[in-house]
Amino acid sequence: MRHLAACILLTLLLVGCAAPADPDKAQESIQVIAMDTAMLITTYGERSSAAAYAAEDVIRDLEKQLSRTKEDSVVSQLNAAGRRMLVEGDLIPLLSSSGWFYELTSGAFDITVAPVVSAWGFTTDSFQVPSQEELHELLKLVDGSEVSVTPAYDDGEGTKATVRLGPGQSIDLGAIAKGYAANKVLEVFREYGLPRAKAELGGNVLVLGDRPDETPWRVGIQDPKRPDDPNGFIGVLELTDSFAVTSGGYQRYFEENGKRYHHIIDPSTGYPADSGLTSVTVVADCEMENGTMCDALSTALFIMGEEKALDFWRSGGVPDSNFELVLVTEDGRVLITEGLADRFVRDESSGYSYETIS
Numbered sequence: 399m400r401h402l403a404a405c406i407l408l409t410l411l412l413v414g415c416a417a418p419a420d421p422d423k424a425q426e427s428i429q430v431i432a433m434d435t436a437m438l439i440t441t442y443g444e445r446s447s448a449a450a451y452a453a454e455d456v457i458r459d460l461e462k463q464l465s466r467t468k469e470d471s472v473v474s475q476l477n478a479a480g481r482r483m484l485v486e487g488d489l490i491p492l493l494s495s496s497g498w499f500y501e502l503t504s505g506a507f508d509i510t511v512a513p514v515v516s517a518w519g520f521t522t523d524s525f526q527v528p529s530q531e532e533l534h535e536l537l538k539l540v541d542g543s544e545v546s547v548t549p550a551y552d553d554g555e556g557t558k559a560t561v562r563l564g565p566g567q568s569i570d571l572g573a574i575a576k577g578y579a580a581n582k583v584l585e586v587f588r589e590y591g592l593p594r595a596k597a598e599l600g601g602n603v604l605v606l607g608d609r610p611d612e613t614p615w616r617v618g619i620q621d622p623k624r625p626d627d628p629n630g631f632i633g634v635l636e637l638t639d640s641f642a643v644t645s646g647g648y649q650r651y652f653e654e655n656g657k658r659y660h661h662i663i664d665p666s667t668g669y670p671a672d673s674g675l676t677s678v679t680v681v682a683d684c685e686m687e688n689g690t691m692c693d694a695l696s697t698a699l700f701i702m703g704e705e706k707a708l709d710f711w712r713s714g715g716v717p718d719s720n721f722e723l724v725l726v727t728e729d730g731r732v733l734i735t736e737g738l739a740d741r742f743v744r745d746e747s748s749g750y751s752y753e754t755i756s
């Protein structure tokens with residue numbers, strides 16, 4: 399009897415070894431609270447756990463470097479130093495990208511908007527409406543063209559560069575850091591050879607491959623009018639190997655005297671952008687730099703408004719890169735650029751009207 403049991407066990411073990419491993423049997427899902435956001439990382443494959451925790455490490459490391467509210471971050475040190483500082487690490491490529499998107503969006507995307515964001519209380523959560531005079535003074539500091547970075551060099555201990563800010567300037571990477579983090583998370587997923595994965599870093603979503611049932615990942619687009627309804631979608635994007643990044647006034651705001659003030663600041667006025675758009679989603683393929691592009695653009699196009707945003711899209715606003723858009727307007731329209739039309743499932747019961755843009 400014992401002999402029989404041993405035989406059965408041995409057979410089971412051998413069968414177990416011979417059968418190909420099902421990569422989807424190994425799955426990990428972790429929540430990471432970082433960068434002021436509840437993030438969710440879901441990974442598949444034999445190395446799913448290691449990959450998810452490696453992605454968390456990457457995000458935490460970036461937060462340490464880039465947070466404006468952590469006193470010892472490189473960004474806080476640079477903001478405190480004011481004019482000139484030798485920096486290393488991820489801040490260097492991020493500053494180069496920020497400069498690039500400042501130029502491309504004619505200043506709608508501008509990391510030197512930092513003091514204005516602070517004046518509204520979005521850095522500390524002690525919200526207030528600044529006076530016109532205060533905004534007038536602070537806007538003198540907002541000019542992305544004054545930020546410069548010397549070419550990076552390697553001194554044997556890492557990549558370094560010297561950053562210069564204009565007098566009194568400070569920077570806020572809140573509109574681009576999570577997109578950059580998504581790029582790095584993609585790098586981790588690839589390094590670990592994952593067949594499929596999803597990372598939701600607040601409004602920044604990255605999907606790798608397709609879902610275990612071999613259908614596309616489904617990324618819901620929140621109805622800006624129903625920000626607190628977890629199922630309040632205006633539609634769903636069906637995506638594989640993509641970044642999808644949404645910026646919306648509904649994501650962070652406060653109310654005073656019955657008026658709503660949100661966190662996306664128009665650098666030309668110092669006020670929350672009032673462009674007629676309530677959300678902008680930018681979608682692009684999973685190429686390495688595209689996370690950053692989608693994040694920077696979602697913020698900038700929100701500020702630019704419908705007409706300028708669509709012109710930007712039509713004119714191929716980012717050289718050598720493709721992206722598609724879903725715009726939601728205050729007056730109840732959803733505009734989907736044609737490259738996404740067959741990947742966007744409308745929710746006809748949402749009360750919005752839908753248009754495909756070519």
Ligand code: AMP
Nearest residue numbers: 506507508509572573645661662663697
């Ligand atoms: P996002 O959610 O990516 O659209 O980024 C919004 C965040 O970016 C805000 O909370 C601010 O920290 C920062 N921000 C606000 N306005 C701008 C702007 N015009 N350019 C760059 N960053 C901005």
Ligand code: MG
Nearest residue numbers: 573693694697
């Ligand atoms: Mg952004």
